[in-house]
Amino acid sequence: MNRAFLIPAIVVFVFLFVIPLGQSFYWSLTDFTGYDPELSFIGLANYSTILNDPSMLAGLGFTLMFAVGTMVVVTLVAIPLAVQMNKAFFGKNFVRSLWFFPAVPSMAILGLVWSYILSPLPSGVLNTLLNRWFGVDAVSWLSDDTLARWSVVFVGVWAQAGWHAVLYLAYLQSIPHEYYEVAKIDGASPRQQFFGITLPLLTPAMVISSFLLLTNGLKVFDLPYTLTGGGPGFSTYTITQSIIVSGVSQGRYGLASALAVMFTVAVGVIGFSQLKLTSVISRRFV
Amino acid sequence: MRRTLIVGAAGAAALALTLTACSGSDSGESDGVTTVTLLSWTGEEQMTPVIEDFEASNPDVKIEASYSPPVAEYIQTLQTRVLSGTAPDVFLIAAENKTNLIDAGSVIDLAGEPFMENIAEFNRETYGRDGAEYGLSTSSWAAGYAYNKEMLAEVGYDGIPETWDEFLEMCKKLQDAGHTPFLESVDQMPTTVSAMVGAKTAEMDPSVDDLIFSGESTFEEQWTPIVEEYNRLYTEGIVSSDVVALDGDQVRDEFANERVAIINAGPWIIGAVKEANPELDFTFGQIPGLADGAPYQAGAASPGYAINSASDEAHQEAAKTFLAYLSSPQGVEVMQAQTNDVTVTDDFEPPVDPVFEPMVEPIRSGDLYLPMISWQRSEDILNVEAVAQMQRMIQGQIEPVDVTKAMDAKLATS
Numbered sequence: 185m186n187r188a189f190l191i192p193a194i195v196v197f198v199f200l201f202v203i204p205l206g207q208s209f210y211w212s213l214t215d216f217t218g219y220d221p222e223l224s225f226i227g228l229a230n231y232s233t234i235l236n237d238p239s240m241l242a243g244l245g246f247t248l249m250f251a252v253g254t255m256v257v258v259t260l261v262a263i264p265l266a267v268q269m270n271k272a273f274f275g276k277n278f279v280r281s282l283w284f285f286p287a288v289p290s291m292a293i294l295g296l297v298w299s300y301i302l303s304p305l306p307s308g309v310l311n312t313l314l315n316r317w318f319g320v321d322a323v324s325w326l327s328d329d330t331l332a333r334w335s336v337v338f339v340g341v342w343a344q345a346g347w348h349a350v351l352y353l354a355y356l357q358s359i360p361h362e363y364y365e366v367a368k369i370d371g372a373s374p375r376q377q378f379f380g381i382t383l384p385l386l387t388p389a390m391v392i393s394s395f396l397l398l399t400n401g402l403k404v405f406d407l408p409y410t411l412t413g414g415g416p417g418f419s420t421y422t423i424t425q426s427i428i429v430s431g432v433s434q435g436r437y438g439l440a441s442a443l444a445v446m447f448t449v450a451v452g453v454i455g456f457s458q459l460k461l462t463s464v465i466s467r468r469f470v
Numbered sequence: 471m472r473r474t475l476i477v478g479a480a481g482a483a484a485l486a487l488t489l490t491a492c493s494g495s496d497s498g499e500s501d502g503v504t505t506v507t508l509l510s511w512t513g514e515e516q517m518t519p520v521i522e523d524f525e526a527s528n529p530d531v532k533i534e535a536s537y538s539p540p541v542a543e544y545i546q547t548l549q550t551r552v553l554s555g556t557a558p559d560v561f562l563i564a565a566e567n568k569t570n571l572i573d574a575g576s577v578i579d580l581a582g583e584p585f586m587e588n589i590a591e592f593n594r595e596t597y598g599r600d601g602a603e604y605g606l607s608t609s610s611w612a613a614g615y616a617y618n619k620e621m622l623a624e625v626g627y628d629g630i631p632e633t634w635d636e637f638l639e640m641c642k643k644l645q646d647a648g649h650t651p652f653l654e655s656v657d658q659m660p661t662t663v664s665a666m667v668g669a670k671t672a673e674m675d676p677s678v679d680d681l682i683f684s685g686e687s688t689f690e691e692q693w694t695p696i697v698e699e700y701n702r703l704y705t706e707g708i709v710s711s712d713v714v715a716l717d718g719d720q721v722r723d724e725f726a727n728e729r730v731a732i733i734n735a736g737p738w739i740i741g742a743v744k745e746a747n748p749e750l751d752f753t754f755g756q757i758p759g760l761a762d763g764a765p766y767q768a769g770a771a772s773p774g775y776a777i778n779s780a781s782d783e784a785h786q787e788a789a790k791t792f793l794a795y796l797s798s799p800q801g802v803e804v805m806q807a808q809t810n811d812v813t814v815t816d817d818f819e820p821p822v823d824p825v826f827e828p829m830v831e832p833i834r835s836g837d838l839y840l841p842m843i844s845w846q847r848s849e850d851i852l853n854v855e856a857v858a859q860m861q862r863m864i865q866g867q868i869e870p871v872d873v874t875k876a877m878d879a880k881l882a883t884s
Contacts, residue, residue: 220574304712326715416714417862434850
């Protein structure tokens with residue numbers, strides 16, 4: 185009887201994941217253009233094109249950099265932030281809201297706003313401030329390959345750190361105070377309390393947070409697209425942008441489907457590996 | 471329980487009836503009135519007066535319009551509707567979907583229709599193939615250089631010079647006078663390159679694209695000298711490589727705030743610039759020609775109205791009535807009042823903002839070129855590659871010839 189509760193989830197999973205994935209796999213074996221329903225079966229030709237055309241995988245490097253970069257930096261920022269926000273201080277709720285706010289607007293809007301802030305022109309918002317306060321010449325935030333990549337990662341971290349800090353905060357509040365009181369009686373310093381109690385008990389939250397960050401990072405599209413358009417050159421191009429551009433803009437749905445299938449499998453493997461790894465780590469502490 | 475089932479069944483029946491009603495509405499023909507469905511990328515606010523005026527003079531045809539903003543969202547919406555068999559009777563054929571719509575046989579041939587006769591040949595050919603004409607395009611657009619008259623006058627010029635060498639010389643004088651001489655957004659194909667290729671191909675028969683796409687020549691052979699000249703802007707220190715991170719709006723804002731003397735631009739900046747800086751004295755000029763070429767401009771025929779080949783005969787006939795109205799002097803006047811486009815029908819003279827006056831004659835003559843719409847296949851594939859490689863060239867990572875070689879390689883594999 186209890187299994188009946190699984191039916192809605194199974195229906196959603198089948199209709200919104202299994203069937204579209206199956207259809208994508210079917211299209212990936214065809215020359216489907218998105219307009220003409222009459223399509224030809226071309227076997228693995230689309231997969232061969234992807235593996236032999238470097239520009240199709242141009243976004244792979246930056247996609248991995250963004251996913252891993254945001255996962256690591258957000259985790260490093262969000263945990264101390266959550267610890268601070270868990271303390272009693274004046275305006276605590278306001279500060280929590282302030283940090284959470286960047287998670288409210290869409291990434292596309294944030295990208296547009298930050299493109300003005302990080303404009304490489306002397307009139308860019310950040311460059312103007314740096315020049316006025318420190319006399320620094322205009323910095324090529326978005327027009328230098330390396331700076332552009334890190335700028336996108338920075339905005340990604342800025343947008344997500346508060347949300348993940350709130351996630352950690354929820355777990356922090358479930359840690360019994362008695363643990364800290366006992367530790368204090370035993371003479372543990374705040375640093376020892378953090379590494380001996382807080383961090384180990386936050387590992388379940390870290391599993392969830394890092395999994396969400398990694399999977400969202402791997403499928404990122406809207407932020408780099410609106411902030412840099414994938415440029416300069418292909419330096420901030422992402423796999424998802426490649427799929428959308430190939431499919432929608434270029435009418436190569438067969439090719440885009442093949443890329444999507446390969447990417448889904450890769451994300452599945454990476455996500456599964458990450459879950460296994462973090463659960464092993466988690467079991468050592470909890 | 472029983473009541474729940476009845477309510478559920480009634481709800482499902484109501485939903486089914488609603489859906490049935492919806493699906494039938496697009497082919498409705500009652501009381502002698504034929505309903506023509508339209509997917510417009512001109513906004514509802516601008517399109518409503520046009521539709522109202524049409525329906526007032528054609529009471530036997532009703533237009534049922536739906537709207538989708540250009541460009542990507544429109545292309546996606548239309549593509550989905552074409553594939554699902556729910557495409558409207560009338561929709562827009564544009565640079566981005568031209569090849570796919572024609573290849574899939576989704577649009578009917580309008581050649582020989584009386585309402586196509588007053589349309590400029592350039593516009594008819596843009597959305598045609600092998601003598602067939604698939605889109606009613608009543609206007610064109612062009613981009614050239616917008617310039618600050620005062621800044622140019624300061625260094626002794628009253629307009630954009632006719633040759634590229636003279637233009638670069640003027641830019642250096644502006645630089646010496648303390649101005650940023652020129653900015654051009656490179657998030658799309660640079661206007662300068664498009665215009666220079668256009669000037670070259672206008673003097674050739676067969677055209678540059680005929681040679682490249684027939685395999686008789688290559689981008690490396692035809693485009694490299696032009697890209698090399700364009701790259702002088704960056705190698706000679708006239709323009710900062712920071713332009714690779716700028717979009718058209720940011721360049722426009724720099725111009726409106728008098729932080730740059732010249733930018734690449736089209737008529738779409740006029741309203742925003744005048745609003746931001748009503749005192750700014752500016753106008754437009756053509757893009758200078760290379761040593762062996764004349765000044766030219768980037769541009770293309772605006773998207774054309776096409777008729778769905780899957781619509782039945784009655785709806786196609788009613789759709790033609792709508793297209794006939796759109797190409798008539800009355801229809802063009804009403805539409806032009808809403809969009810401010812430069813129209814190209816031979817029986818209506820469009821009023822144009824005085825600052826854009828220098829560009830009107832080239833537009834109406836069809837002296838326009840845009841690679842994205844002139845290329846004969848793989849348009850977006852080549853465009854994405856060309857833009858990315860030019861950004862790398864501007865950063866000094868590759869040479870001009872590497873840009874054109876990459877385009878050839880892309881064409882060969884697509």
